[in-house]
Amino acid sequence: MADNQDMSDQVDGAADQTTGLLAPSQFDVEVKLIDPNSPLYAAESFEQLGLSPEILKGVYKLNFRAPSKIQARALPLLLGNPPVNMIGQSQSGTGKTAAFSLNILSRLDLSTEQAQKTPQALVLAPTRELARQIIGVIQALGEFIPNLKVSAAIPADTGARATAVEGQVVVGTPGTTMDMIKKRILNPSQLKTLVLDEADNMLDLAGMGEQCMRLKMLLPKTIQIVLFSATYADKVKDFAAKFAPTANELTLKEEELTVEGIKQMYMDCASEENKYEVLVKLYGLMTIGSSVIFVKRRDTAARIEQRMIQDGHVVVSLTGAYEGSVRDQIIDAFRSGKAKVLITTNVLARGIDVSTVNLVINYDVPDDGGRPPKADPQTYLHRIGRTGRYGRVGAAITFIHDRTSYNIMNEIAVHFGVQPVRIDTSDWDLVEDTLSRILKSKAAAADFKPERADAMP
Numbered sequence: 001m002a003d004n005q006d007m008s009d010q011v012d013g014a015a016d017q018t019t020g021l022l023a024p025s026q027f028d029v030e031v032k033l034i035d036p037n038s039p040l041y042a043a044e045s046f047e048q049l050g051l052s053p054e055i056l057k058g059v060y061k062l063n064f065r066a067p068s069k070i071q072a073r074a075l076p077l078l079l080g081n082p083p084v085n086m087i088g089q090s091q092s093g094t095g096k097t098a099a100f101s102l103n104i105l106s107r108l109d110l111s112t113e114q115a116q117k118t119p120q121a122l123v124l125a126p127t128r129e130l131a132r133q134i135i136g137v138i139q140a141l142g143e144f145i146p147n148l149k150v151s152a153a154i155p156a157d158t159g160a161r162a163t164a165v166e167g168q169v170v171v172g173t174p175g176t177t178m179d180m181i182k183k184r185i186l187n188p189s190q191l192k193t194l195v196l197d198e199a200d201n202m203l204d205l206a207g208m209g210e211q212c213m214r215l216k217m218l219l220p221k222t223i224q225i226v227l228f229s230a231t232y233a234d235k236v237k238d239f240a241a242k243f244a245p246t247a248n249e250l251t252l253k254e255e256e257l258t259v260e261g262i263k264q265m266y267m268d269c270a271s272e273e274n275k276y277e278v279l280v281k282l283y284g285l286m287t288i289g290s291s292v293i294f295v296k297r298r299d300t301a302a303r304i305e306q307r308m309i310q311d312g313h314v315v316v317s318l319t320g321a322y323e324g325s326v327r328d329q330i331i332d333a334f335r336s337g338k339a340k341v342l343i344t345t346n347v348l349a350r351g352i353d354v355s356t357v358n359l360v361i362n363y364d365v366p367d368d369g370g371r372p373p374k375a376d377p378q379t380y381l382h383r384i385g386r387t388g389r390y391g392r393v394g395a396a397i398t399f400i401h402d403r404t405s406y407n408i409m410n411e412i413a414v415h416f417g418v419q420p421v422r423i424d425t426s427d428w429d430l431v432e433d434t435l436s437r438i439l440k441s442k443a444a445a446a447d448f449k450p451e452r453a454d455a456m457p
């Protein structure tokens with residue numbers, strides 16, 4: 001739909017309109033020290049959180065010097081006994097994965113051979129890429145825990161044989177997990193913790209919310225339910241509260257959700273076709289670290305990929321059109337830096353953590369798919385959150401080419417109370433200057449040097 005938008009309502013220089021919060025071009029790159037209001041600031045240390053020496057070793061090996069705010073606030077509540085449910089919220093890239101993973105690892109019983117073969121914690125995520133990433137984090141934090149095994153419950157390639165899931169921690173997507181339980185390859189009877197990462201998305205998506213609910217019915221009644229996300233749209237709040245009853249809640253106001261290190265901008269494009277010209281001009285002009293280009297549809301992703309390759313760029317695309325191991329290869333190539341430009345749809349809008357990403361482009365504005373389309377502020381926030389991870393600086397540029405896309409961007413700006421800055425494409429020297437200042441500016445977190453792991457107690 002977005003690829004063939006009705007151009008009759010196109011405006012020339014959409015941002016010349018004076019209504020709304022979109023701001024004129026002006027830029028001040030700020031490098032801030034970690035201040036007490038930052039989501040990365042915490043008064044406590046990991047040592048004060050009562051983690052086992054094996055777990056602390058994993059934390060130090062990852063060079064985590066101090067917990068982020070969400071980690072310091074959530075962990076004491078999560079670790080209490082008897083376990084209490086949690087609905088947790090914190091900005092993108094602030095360490096929610098470690099928050100729920102440290103709780104899971106702390107609760108594992110690995111004392112007997114039998115216990116070692118029994119799934120005790122289940123983490124559900126909306127995509128295989130995110131599930132695989134979470135597995136990596138749990139394995140890294142748990143590196144010094146003897147006999148720890150983390151298993152995946154993600155779709156296997158066609159023809160692959162399903163084997164019994166014996167890891168104490170299982171991370172998967174809801175459909176495959178449900179399948180494995182039904183086929184009795186996964187025994188849910190001893191599960192103590194259930195985590196829904198990107199919980200609002202899991203509970204909202206057509207089909208997935210219902211699936212999560214049915215899955216929950218198959219789990220022990222006493223299971224601790226932990227929901228985490230950067231966003232909870234109003235429409236899912238009630239369902240979340242039903243899914244995780246009598247939970248401790250750590251939530252944020254909408255105005256607190258944007259991350260300071262992510263510099264939000266927008267660019268006027270003359271037409272749908274002109275968006276591609278602006279895109280390649282940007283890439284020709286700038287030395288960009290790694291970047292993600294978000295489009296609405298799979299075919300747009302494929303088309304831009306082809307055109308960019310023809311124009312001599314090294315890019316990959318990942319959409320739901322690809323299956324299993326092919327998707328794994330693509331995301332792994334992007335993670336390792338072998339491919340520096342990733343074109344994708346909303347499938348990778350959430351959770352993916354690649355710290356070298358310093359530019360996100362919303363080639364198509366995130367809309368709700370309605371007629372007429374309205375803004376999808378949550379997806380916008382998650383998309384731009386692929387950069388600016390843990391205090392790093394990044395740029396997020398949204399392409400605007402007609403009245404609809406302008407209105408959507410404006411709705412998003414109003415929703416979060418932010419003023420994205422207009423980048424004027426009539427002056428490419430200025431574009432280059434502005435962007436290179438941002439992309440070169442030091443990460444705020446760089447002032448917050450992690451100590452060497454081996455210097456820790």
Ligand SMILES: Nc1ncnc2c1ncn2[C@@H]1O[C@H](COP(=O)(O)OP(=O)(O)OP(=O)(O)O)[C@@H](O)[C@H]1O
Pocket residue numbers: 063064065066067068071090091092093094095096097098229230350351352353355385389390
């Ligand atoms: N205490 C810490 N100190 C330093 N780095 C940390 C700490 N906790 C997490 N990180 C790093 O921060 C990055 C972002 O963490 P994570 O992916 O968990 O973010 P998130 O809050 O889940 O974000 P999103 O909402 O986008 O899913 C990761 O690279 C992680 O290794």
